[in-house]
Amino acid sequence: MFALKFKRNVRKTAGYFFHLIFVLQHLLMFEILFQKLDEKIQLTEEEKELCKSFFTPKKLRKRQYILQEGDVCKNVTFVEKGMLRLYTVDDKGSEHIMQFAFEGWWIADQFSFLTGEPAIYNIDALEDSELLLLSKSAEEQLMQRIPKFERYFRILLQNSLIATQRRLIGSLSQTAEERYNQLINGCPTIPQRVPQHMMASFLGITPETLSRIRKQMTTKS
Amino acid sequence: MFALKFKRNVRKTAGYFFHLIFVLQHLLMFEILFQKLDEKIQLTEEEKELCKSFFTPKKLRKRQYILQEGDVCKNVTFVEKGMLRLYTVDDKGSEHIMQFAFEGWWIADQFSFLTGEPAIYNIDALEDSELLLLSKSAEEQLMQRIPKFERYFRILLQNSLIATQRRLIGSLSQTAEERYNQLINGCPTIPQRVPQHMMASFLGITPETLSRIRKQMTTKS
Numbered sequence: 001m002f003a004l005k006f007k008r009n010v011r012k013t014a015g016y017f018f019h020l021i022f023v024l025q026h027l028l029m030f031e032i033l034f035q036k037l038d039e040k041i042q043l044t045e046e047e048k049e050l051c052k053s054f055f056t057p058k059k060l061r062k063r064q065y066i067l068q069e070g071d072v073c074k075n076v077t078f079v080e081k082g083m084l085r086l087y088t089v090d091d092k093g094s095e096h097i098m099q100f101a102f103e104g105w106w107i108a109d110q111f112s113f114l115t116g117e118p119a120i121y122n123i124d125a126l127e128d129s130e131l132l133l134l135s136k137s138a139e140e141q142l143m144q145r146i147p148k149f150e151r152y153f154r155i156l157l158q159n160s161l162i163a164t165q166r167r168l169i170g171s172l173s174q175t176a177e178e179r180y181n182q183l184i185n186g187c188p189t190i191p192q193r194v195p196q197h198m199m200a201s202f203l204g205i206t207p208e209t210l211s212r213i214r215k216q217m218t219t220k221s
Numbered sequence: 222m223f224a225l226k227f228k229r230n231v232r233k234t235a236g237y238f239f240h241l242i243f244v245l246q247h248l249l250m251f252e253i254l255f256q257k258l259d260e261k262i263q264l265t266e267e268e269k270e271l272c273k274s275f276f277t278p279k280k281l282r283k284r285q286y287i288l289q290e291g292d293v294c295k296n297v298t299f300v301e302k303g304m305l306r307l308y309t310v311d312d313k314g315s316e317h318i319m320q321f322a323f324e325g326w327w328i329a330d331q332f333s334f335l336t337g338e339p340a341i342y343n344i345d346a347l348e349d350s351e352l353l354l355l356s357k358s359a360e361e362q363l364m365q366r367i368p369k370f371e372r373y374f375r376i377l378l379q380n381s382l383i384a385t386q387r388r389l390i391g392s393l394s395q396t397a398e399e400r401y402n403q404l405i406n407g408c409p410t411i412p413q414r415v416p417q418h419m420m421a422s423f424l425g426i427t428p429e430t431l432s433r434i435r436k437q438m439t440t441k442s
Contacts, residue, residue: 090394098390111383143372150371151364157378162332164385165319171392172425173311204393 029057032080032104033132040155041148050145054138060084060125067123073112075133079105082129083193086121087201097202100126100194102187106156126194176205177213250278253301253325254353261376262369271366275359281305281346288344294333296354300326303350304414307342308422318423321347321415323408327377347415397426398434 030052037043043051055078060066066084067073077084079101086099086107098121101107112119113136134142143149170179180203183190190199200210251273258264264272276299281287287305288294298305300322307320307328319342322328333340334357355363364370391400401424404411411420421431 088390088394094394096390096394098386110379110386114379114383147368147371150368150375154371154375154378157375157382158331158335161378161382161385162335164382164389165331168385168389168392169309169317169319171389172317173309173315 033078036104041152047146054142055132058131058133060129062125062128065124067119069122070118073109073119075135076108078132079103080130082127084123084125086123088121095201176209179203180213254299257325262373268367275363276353279352279354281350283346283349286345288340290343291339294330294340296356297329299353300324301351303348305344305346307344316422397430400424401434
C-alpha cells in the first residue's frame with residue numbers, strides 16, 4: 001500500500017517536474033523576443049500569449065542554411081540564440097555579407113519576403129542557433145489581430161534603414177579603418193564571434209587589409 | 222440699373238472663377254501624394270480631406286536648403302514637383318549623395334527625424350520644387366487618426382531598405398559600370414536631370430570615371 005502511494009507520488013512529482021520544464025522551455029523560447037518587443041510596444045499578457053501562436057520555433061546547427069539564393073524567402077526570422085548572416089555570392093565566387101544577426105535581431109531577404117520573388121541572398125548559421133520564424137501570412141494575421149505590430153515593424157524597418165544608410169555612406173566616404181572602428185563600437189564582441197575573413201567581407205575589404213588594420217590598432221593602444 | 226446688374230454678375234463670375242482656381246490649385250497640390258497613397262492603401266474621401274490637414278505645403282527654389290547638417294530634421298518631405306537630394310560632406314569637403322528624391326518620393330534624415338538628434342545629412346533642391354512637409358507630431362497624429370498610415374509608412378520603409386541594401390551590396394560587389402547601368406535602368410531620366418558630377422558622387426566614383434563609362438557605352442551602342 002505504502003509502495004503504491006509512493007510510486008503514485010513519484011509519478012505525480014515527475015509529472016509536475018516535466019510540466020515545469022516544458023513551461024520554462026516555452027518561456028525561454030520567447031524570452032529575448034518579448035524583451036525586445038517590450039522596448040518598443042506595450043503588449044498585454046493575453047496579446048503575448050496570442051503572439052506566440054504565430055511563430056514557429058526552429059533550431060539550426062552551425063553552417064546550416066535557412067535560405068538559399070533562388071528560393072523564396074518565406075519567413076522573417078528572429079534570433080533567440082546564436083547568430084546568422086545574410087550574404088550574396090558574386091560571379092567570381094566572392095561572398096559579400098550584408099548583415100550579421102545576433103540574439104534579438106531580425107533577418108530576412110526583405111525583397112523576396114515582400115514580393116515572393118526568388119531570393120538574391122543566402123542566410124546561414126554561424127553558431128548553433130534557436131530561431132522564431134514568422135511567415136508572410138502569420139505576419140499579416142499578427143498585424144490584423146494586434147495592430148501594435150504594424151508600429152513595431154515600422155520602427156524596426158526605420159532602424160534597419162538608418163543603419164544601412166550609415167553603412168552605405170561609410171562605404172562611400174570612410175577609410176577601411178574608420179569602418180572597422182564603427183563596426184567594433186556598434187558591436188564590441190564581434191571579433192570574438194565572427195571569423196576575420198567574414199568581418200573583412202562585411203567591411204568590403206580583403207582579409208589582409210583587415211589584418212593590417214588590427215595590427216596597427218594593437219600597436220597604437 | 223443694367224450696368225449695376227452687369228457689374229454684380231462680373232464680380233460673382235470672377236468670384237466663382239477664383240474659387241475654382243483655388244480648388245484646382247489645392248487639388249493639384251496633393252495630386253501626386255494621393256496617386257502614390259492609392260497604390261498602397263485605400264483612403265475614403267473623408268480620410269483624404271483629413272489627411273491634407275496634416276501636411277504643410279512649401280515651395281523651394283533651386284539650390285535652397287530644407288535641412289542643413291547639425292540642425293534637427295523636423296519633417297519628412299514629400300516631393301510633389303521638382304527634385305531634392307540628401308547628402309553628407311566629409312572632412313575633405315567631398316559630397317556623398319545618399320538619395321535623390323523625384324516627384325512622388327519621400328526624403329528625410331531618418332535618424333534625426335526619429336530621435337531629434339542633429340542631422341548628419343543636408344537636403345537641398347536640384348530644381349524649383351513643390352513639397353508637402355509632415356512634422357513628427359503631425360505624422361503621429363495622422364497614424365492615430367488614420368491607422369492605415371502605419372501600414373503605408375511601413376511599406377515605404379521596407380522599399381527604402383530594399384533599395385539601400387541593393388545599393389550597398391552593389392558598392393561592395395559590382396563594378397562602376399554595373400552600378401551605373403543599375404541606376405539608369407531604375408531611373409532612365411536621371412542623366413537629363415542630374416549633373417554628371419552628382420551622379421558620380423551618388424555612385425561613389427570620380428566624374429572622370431563616369432565620363433569614361435558613358436563614352437564606352439556610347440561607343441558600344
